[in-house]
Amino acid sequence: MSIFSAKTAATIADSPLMVGFLVAGTAVVGGLILAFGGPIVAAGLLLSILATLVVLRNLEIGFWGVIGVVCLLPFATLPFKIVITPTFLDLALGAVVAVWALRLVTGRQTRVITAPVTVPLLVFIVVAIFAFIFGLGNGPLTSQLIRRFAELMLSLGFVIIVVDYCRTWERLERLVKVLLLAGAAAGAIGIGLWLLPDELANTILNVLSRIGYPGGNVIRYIEENPDLSERAIGTSVDPNVYGGLLVLLGTVAAPQMLAKRPLFPRWLSTVIFGLIFVALMLTFSRGAFV
Incomplete structure (x- = not known):
């Protein structure tokens, strides 16, 4: 389902002012990215946006992306830093997890298929989250620590999603x-x-x-x-x-x-x-x- 209705899209397209604002906004954002990040950053961001849009339309393509990254570019990272430097695998897993969760929130999917491993896995995830929170006072919260914990949560969550998706x-x-x-x-x-x-x-x-x-x-x-x-x-x-x-x-x-x-x-x-x-x-x- 599209975020905008056909009527809204037509209104935007028919309004020169709105089109002008969109074009200007896109040009400004693109210029800032090129100026401060360079062409590699701009290209990387564009590819990330395109990949996200594709995954939003078909969750299975997100799985293909995860498989492709694991087999062909397992250690690749973004060429720029966003607080942390996420790997391609982090982004692929994150996209699949986010889209799957969005499907549940929006009602596009109303039933989750589970396996015997699901409940113990969920318990472990909850325990790990609480352990992470209560353990913050025992050491500095570094970007590397955040990244490792996020990767752990994404990997564990991905198992649940695979079980749910492969229902046929x-x-x-x-x-x-x-x-x-x-x-x-x-x-x-x-x-x-x-x-x-x-x-x-x-x-x-x-x-x-x-x-x-x-x-x-x-x-x-x-x-x-x-x-x-x-x-x-x-x-x-x-x-x-x-x-x-x-x-x-x-x-x-x-x-x-x-x-x-x-x-x-x-x-x-x-x-x-x-x-x-x-x-x-x-x-x-x-x-x-x-």
Whole structure:
């Protein structure tokens, strides 16, 4: 449902004064953002607004965004600071939680599906909130502490939302499909960067330093020795973190090759698992060989 009625929208559109105010206001805000934050900040804010509008129209796209960030840009942050420096994952989780809560408040959703884990999880959330409040007198309230606590609450709340949203097999299957495709993309990126010359791969990864990733020599080697083999890291900074992600994705992808009714054609399921498996082996992490 639109916030403005068709009559209101028509009135605004037909009023030169209102259109002038909107254009002027947009120009002033855009100019201030460009002046004080630069083009990167302006572009980031514009993309954030567009992403929020998309999620408001379809909650499932918000889930896709969370999956994509986890698999492809898990450590990305905004290129500017708003009290704290939120990560892309914080924003994606926050958008999903906010839109889901808004659906309940506005009456678009009147029933919440729960699971046995829901009540203990809610109890833990309430206890954590009270513990946080009563513990404020024991130490300084830093931006890092606020961020960590907010991330904890968002992560716990996201579990409840996933349980509620995946109330049909169709929804669950669509999310698993997105997860597998994102996993295949993560595997392909890791393999591609591993195959490239070290200097070129390092240059490409340093581009991510603009959104919070570490810069400098980010390529990782066995025993941190450049004379030994390079370890695949994808966009996960650390090969062990990357390997852990691929292990989890592999446990979802592997059964698809043998399932009676796989979510994708069997050849595509095999390709997806192959990309994840090869990338996992190239991390040379202990988890890759367990």
